[in-house]
Amino acid sequence: MWHTGYDIEINLSLSDLGHPGLPDLLQEITTSVSERDPQLLECLAHHEKRECLSESGGKSPWMFIRRGRVGGRRPLVASHLPITHKATPAESAQHKATKERIVETAGRYGLQAEAEVPVANRRSVSDAVVTGPRDLKIGWEVQYHHLSPSSVRRRSANAVEHDITPLWVAKDRAASLIDRAPWVRVDDMPWMEIADGKEMVIRGGYRHLEVWKCVPSSERHCLVSEGASHCGAIHAEWFVPALCLPQRKHIRIEDMILQSATGESVPVYVPSRGDGRAGRHMWVSVEDCSLWQELIGEKTPLPAAPVEETDDVITFAEQEVDRTCRAGEEGRFVSDGRLVRDFDQPTGGFTLPRMPVQRSPEPTRITAAERAAASAALGCPPWELGPCAGCSRLQRRYGRNTAMYCSVCRAVLNGR
Template identity: 30%
Template structure:
């Protein structure tokens, strides 16, 4: 139950604790609203199609939570239609949830990306609230939503709606859980880790994602194929792709989704469309395959990973009784990690200063004045310092309106420095992501 109700038709908030519902200019407002709602009920109109929604916690989080009115012992009450909306008012954020939020921000900052927790984004007259929003490269925004084992899986609703609203507003939804039942859902792109206490989640050891990431195996459907034909034919002679489970480090997932080297896809298997995370190289090959499934798409050049992680693991060994439909692959060899950390090989920079032929006509190459200590152009350094300063001012503000204005200023500054990095990388024939990461690390280390 809630004390504040949003009336969709009147576009006002109704405070049930006040006799006049906090609208003295509208006499008999309660009688009108209550009788209308009861009339809808007698007609059998579903609660979700009436005019009342939760105007408290649910509205603040950007969730449309339908409600109906009733009288109990002379008290006015507004009742949620769905149990999960009611529990949103009473279930506090767990220590594990907070640990995940802190870890996401820490991993993002270590990769040179910004972010913030409990970010509210306005959508018309309503809001959506993101657990942790990571500001990635090229204006990319990753909205991490952490859903742990706090409620029964049957009570988790509205995920597709929330994910759809985030995607429409330029936020890539990334939902993470420790529940197998949630990870098997297909309403958004889920990832899953083992169920761990907060102190293990928060520390710097290697936390593995054991569900949600896939490596795509491309093959030709002939008599030598290992997999059965997905069309139910003995051998169709076409090219296909099979999604194979792979584990990935959680921190790598945070950083590479922000960098764009791990991306979400919708993968069709028979009549079912699954939502997975894959490398951008696999995504590109899948698009080539969909455009012409008579031949295999070309291999993407991948740099092999060297060495193993230096961090102590935080994950727990999977037991036999915990095997699921989406099996954890904690024992997978680290040789699978080239799919996660691979970047295309880049040719060496030319000795003489040249402008690449693919530079767009009229595009001005970046200034060549170079800082002697960092080896990077001074213009890049100054632009990155300006963007960081704008982000620091944003973190110091408390007023919501001022934060919105400052966030716009920060994004404009970030767009300017990213465009400059792109021009510089193309001029020097360097990997853009590596240049951006090095620039941020050098500037922020110097500032620290």
């Protein structure tokens, strides 16, 4: 393709695009079309006065860049405008109705809200910014059509840089914004129902922390042992409302507007157990967030910088420039379907080490994380916790109807 700003030819198969002296060129050409000159990138055939199949078909010779997905590779693909980056009339109406509903709902709650707010450096515009009573700013981004992961990360990082917490709204379980930034997913509803106030339930992106002691009577499975065994440790994991015990109700978008602005619900980032480079973004109650931070000893709920998953790393084939217009053939570079990203499975499991059996007269030291986890798992206030007189593991020791020995030790004693 041809870069009309620099008057240079670009080779997407090279890591430096054929111009090692322009280190920011890749970021410039992958910027969303809505945020740059739509005529910045030109079909090479059109520039060289040869036949551009797109233009001859009544469409545009101007182009944009997207990431393909073929057999595990992620090449850069040049595609002709428009279509992919132009929302359909139905999507545009849904987008407008959702944005207006956010602003109107915030106003009814007495919150300050404004639509189409440019961020300080004007590199992006938030669909709506809702400001809470402690000057907490939530930047709502309604994204009902595809947006590249790099654009999601860049716009989110730009918002955070200016003290705005991004909150992306999707309607598709395969939306690329999921887990690239704080997000929620709603149903795909006609714009009239959105505008008329029909209930909009948060279907994904909000989770609850469940903490339990891994004993035979627990309804939860063990996170570390296979089969039906129980390890006796305390486990913690994040669940969607339907999988909580007991099951919890889904929250509505009105609840999310209020709770995010007042700080009752906060964004949390949980790294994946198998891959520290990837993880899950989720909204949670501030109480669950505080308990989670106590358990893992981490006080930063969001990653310091946007994380790029291995699956999103661009691959370069290092080939000669293809000077033929391939309009209509771009689909062969994106033949692999988009993967579902919004899963209902539990995520972020964490297990506290079992307290060691006391072998000396020295008192057992109980950490704040162990006390917080035991309090949540046993359903009692922290001041009622204490060590078992037999094995020193935490139990509900003080208060009414309690015992000096845990159930395991009592079973051993009664069997003698």
